[in-house]
Amino acid sequence: MRRTIRPGLVNGLVLAASRVTATALVILLIGMMPWLSGSSAEYTILRARYAELEATPENLALVRAELGLDRGPWVIFWQWLTGLLHGDLGSSWITGEALGPGLFRSFSVSLTLMGLSLVVALLVVALMLIRPMRDGLRFRPNRGSGLGSAALSSLPTFLLGSLLLICFAVWLGWFPPYGWQSIRYAVLPAIAMGVPTGAYFGRLLSDAVAGAWSEPWVRTWVLGGVPERSLGLAVLRRAMSGLLSQVALSIVALTAGAVAVEQIFAIPGLGRSMLGSAAAQDVPAVQAAMVLLLLLAAVVGVLAAVGRWIILGPALRGGAIPVPRPAAVGTRRTGVTALVAAGLLGLIIAAGLPRDPYAADHERLQAPSWGLPLGADASGRDVLARVAHGAVSTLGVAVLVVAATFVIGILVGLCGRWATGLIEVVNALPTLIVGLLVAAVTGPNWLGAAIAVAITAWAPLAAHTADLVAEVRARPYIQLQPLWGVGKARQLFFGVLPAVVPTIGRHAVLRLPGRALELASLGFLGLGAQPPSPEWGLLLSEGIDYLERAPWVVLAPALALVLASVAAVAASSREG
Numbered sequence: 001m002r003r004t005i006r007p008g009l010v011n012g013l014v015l016a017a018s019r020v021t022a023t024a025l026v027i028l029l030i031g032m033m034p035w036l037s038g039s040s041a042e043y044t045i046l047r048a049r050y051a052e053l054e055a056t057p058e059n060l061a062l063v064r065a066e067l068g069l070d071r072g073p074w075v076i077f078w079q080w081l082t083g084l085l086h087g088d089l090g091s092s093w094i095t096g097e098a099l100g101p102g103l104f105r106s107f108s109v110s111l112t113l114m115g116l117s118l119v120v121a122l123l124v125v126a127l128m129l130i131r132p133m134r135d136g137l138r139f140r141p142n143r144g145s146g147l148g149s150a151a152l153s154s155l156p157t158f159l160l161g162s163l164l165l166i167c168f169a170v171w172l173g174w175f176p177p178y179g180w181q182s183i184r185y186a187v188l189p190a191i192a193m194g195v196p197t198g199a200y201f202g203r204l205l206s207d208a209v210a211g212a213w214s215e216p217w218v219r220t221w222v223l224g225g226v227p228e229r230s231l232g233l234a235v236l237r238r239a240m241s242g243l244l245s246q247v248a249l250s251i252v253a254l255t256a257g258a259v260a261v262e263q264i265f266a267i268p269g270l271g272r273s274m275l276g277s278a279a280a281q282d283v284p285a286v287q288a289a290m291v292l293l294l295l296l297a298a299v300v301g302v303l304a305a306v307g308r309w310i311i312l313g314p315a316l317r318g319g320a321i322p323v324p325r326p327a328a329v330g331t332r333r334t335g336v337t338a339l340v341a342a343g344l345l346g347l348i349i350a351a352g353l354p355r356d357p358y359a360a361d362h363e364r365l366q367a368p369s370w371g372l373p374l375g376a377d378a379s380g381r382d383v384l385a386r387v388a389h390g391a392v393s394t395l396g397v398a399v400l401v402v403a404a405t406f407v408i409g410i411l412v413g414l415c416g417r418w419a420t421g422l423i424e425v426v427n428a429l430p431t432l433i434v435g436l437l438v439a440a441v442t443g444p445n446w447l448g449a450a451i452a453v454a455i456t457a458w459a460p461l462a463a464h465t466a467d468l469v470a471e472v473r474a475r476p477y478i479q480l481q482p483l484w485g486v487g488k489a490r491q492l493f494f495g496v497l498p499a500v501v502p503t504i505g506r507h508a509v510l511r512l513p514g515r516a517l518e519l520a521s522l523g524f525l526g527l528g529a530q531p532p533s534p535e536w537g538l539l540l541s542e543g544i545d546y547l548e549r550a551p552w553v554v555l556a557p558a559l560a561l562v563l564a565s566v567a568a569v570a571a572s573s574r575e576g
Contacts, residue, residue: 022421023294030287030294031077042067045093045281067093080287089288094280099288103273107292109180110269113193113262114254116186120194121201124152128202129209152199157517158260159540159558161192165264166548178266189265193258197250203510208239248304248424250460255296260521294425301424341567345391348560352388357381357534365550375552377543383556390534390557395564397446398516401454405515406508408458410501413465420466423459431456431518435527446519446535449528453518457511464507468500516561536561 042060045067046053053059064070068079083090089099168188169177176185212218212235221231259271270289277285351373362376369375374383412419435452520537522528529535531542536557543553 017418017421020421022425023298026294026425027081027291028077030290031080032073033283033287049094049096080284084291089291090284092282092285094282094285099285103270103285103288103292106268106270106273106289109267110255110258110262110271111296113186113189113258113267113269114251116190117194117197117254118251120190121198124195124198125202125205128199128206131206152195157192157196157258158264158521158544159554160195161189161261161264162544162547162554164188164192170548180267185265185267189258189261189267192261192264193254197254200510200514201247201250204507205239209235212238244304244307248300251296251300255293297424301420338567341563345560345563345567348384348563349388349391352382352384352386355382355385355388357385357389358532365546365553367550368552374556375550377539377553378546378550383539383553386534386539387536387556387560390536390539391560391564393446393529393533394516394519394536394561397450397519398512401450401457401515401519402508402512404454405458405461405511406505408454409461409465409508410497410504412458412462413504414469416466416469419462423462423466426456426459431522435522438527444527444530446523446529446533449519449522452522452527453515457515457518460511461504461508465500465504468503469496472496472499512565516564 042063046055046059046063049063050059061070068076080090087100089103091098165177165188168174175188179185215238218231218235221234226234255270258267258269259275261267262269262272263275270292274286274289277283277289358381360380362372362380362382364376364378364380366372366376366380372382372384374387377383377386412423431453434455435449438448438452438455516536519528520535520540523530523533523535523537523541529538531538539557540554543550543557547554
């Protein structure tokens with residue numbers, strides 16, 4: 001008798017092959033970083049190690065020989081890989097010391113900060129779930145637009161961290177301003193990282209919970225007399241089943257993307273260590289840090305799979321992943337909010353466009369007045385003019401990036417489980433490091449920053465797409481279509497995609513503030529738009545040092561970013 005291979009075993013093998021293949025490709029790219037970066041580190045290392053020597057061709061050649069760069073990429077890659085397999089992360093080009101002990105200390109700090117940030121995020125999520133759970137038990141589906149979560153998730157972590165630092169460390173003295181010596185040092189950084197993350201996930205989960213409450217099985221359970229507590233837990237299981245992949249991706253992103261917060265609070269974490277190593281052209285240190293992030297991504301991916309198995313149990317055996325359809329239904333209030341937010345932002349832009357954003361003809365840090373509604377920056381330039389002119393570059397580039405990641409996410413997500421490993425690995429790549437590599441090829445400009453963000457930002461959308469596609473294909477009317485003579489292409493374009501694209505489009509819009517912030521971070525590090533460009537991220541980074549003395553130089557671009565986020569989220573809710 002012919003034996004049938006169980007779908008669960010097939011899915012496991014596909015996931016394993018996907019992860020192994022993607023990890024091997026990225027390991028190859030990491031190992032080739034000394035050549036892919038396009039920069040020569042000989043002069044920097046000569047100055048760091050042998051300051052008394054002149055930068056002559058002979059001395060630079062000696063440095064290349066000492067680093068082993070004269071032996072060619074494949075020899076060096078093989079030596080690096082074999083050392084990695086034996087637990088050797090390599091040695092620093094700058095100090096010559098082994099990288100392992102220092103990086104593991106930094107990694108442990110980042111993991112601790114990530115764990116505390118997740119605790120804060122879970123508290124925010126719990127607060128946001130109170131209303132949809134309460135309304136669901138009363139069969140009054142939550143129709144809110146989630147604008148509060150949109151505003152919170154659009155706050156730059158470095159801005160929120162700076163505000164917390166000034167208010168609670170400098171003014172009130174409740175917490176230490178910088179360092180890493182006890183749990184008190186982690187409170188403010190964890191809040192700065194956890195609140196935006198919790199607001200984002202709270203929005204996704206509250207939508208999924210509201211959608212689960214509207215499904216027919218809930219009414220059946222109620223008629224069967226199922227207690228409210230059991231019903232509520234079942235709804236949460238239903239909602240969480242499709243979001244665990246998003247949670248897993250964000251756990252890695254929290255660790256990889258904590259550079260700004262670690263810089264503000266002088267935390268010796270992995271992100272700050274990578275930034276310093278990249279700036280010093282210490283390629284082995286950057287390679288080792290990226291390997292640790294890949295290891296974290298693999299562990300978190302396994303834990304997410306275990307969590308899905310615990311939640312779904314036997315449902316996974318058939319290969320279907322039940323994902324509730326978010327009940328993203330807008331109301332009149334949602335539409336009014338979108339119009340108000342867009343109107344205020346449009347008013348700021350209309351009032352500032354006729355003004356000169358580059359003329360420094362005002363007093364430095366001049367306070368707002370009738371003639372200067374948003375005040376002047378540290379160079380005496382009109383803040384209103386700079387915010388208005390920066391809207392075009394900031395929002396325009398962010399929209400292009402979101403559109404590109406939307407298309408990539410849909411295409412990769414359609415590959416299903418074959419793309420899981422690639423999604424997890426790409427999500428572990430810090431945008432900063434990708435930005436450095438892209439800038440080495442294209443030069444520091446807005447296009448290079450946009451490419452760097454697009455390379456790393458499609459992973460959450462692809463993961464969400466894969467989950468939704470699996471759920472849609474498991475629906476009875478889709479499974480019956482082949483019996484009616486419906487081909488695979490027609491099934492995809494007229495059955496699966498129409499059910500998936502609106503939700504992923506809304507998810508992409510929710511990511512718009514994050515994309516703008518990533519572009520701003522690259523601009524702050526000199527890898528994106530260059531001064532004197534009025535790009536909003538540059539405005540925030542230029543004004544952050546004057547936050548206590550002249551808060552308007554920071555609050556104005558931050559307000560514009562929040563208004564754009566609220567308008568985008570409200571509009572997407574209305575369309576849903």
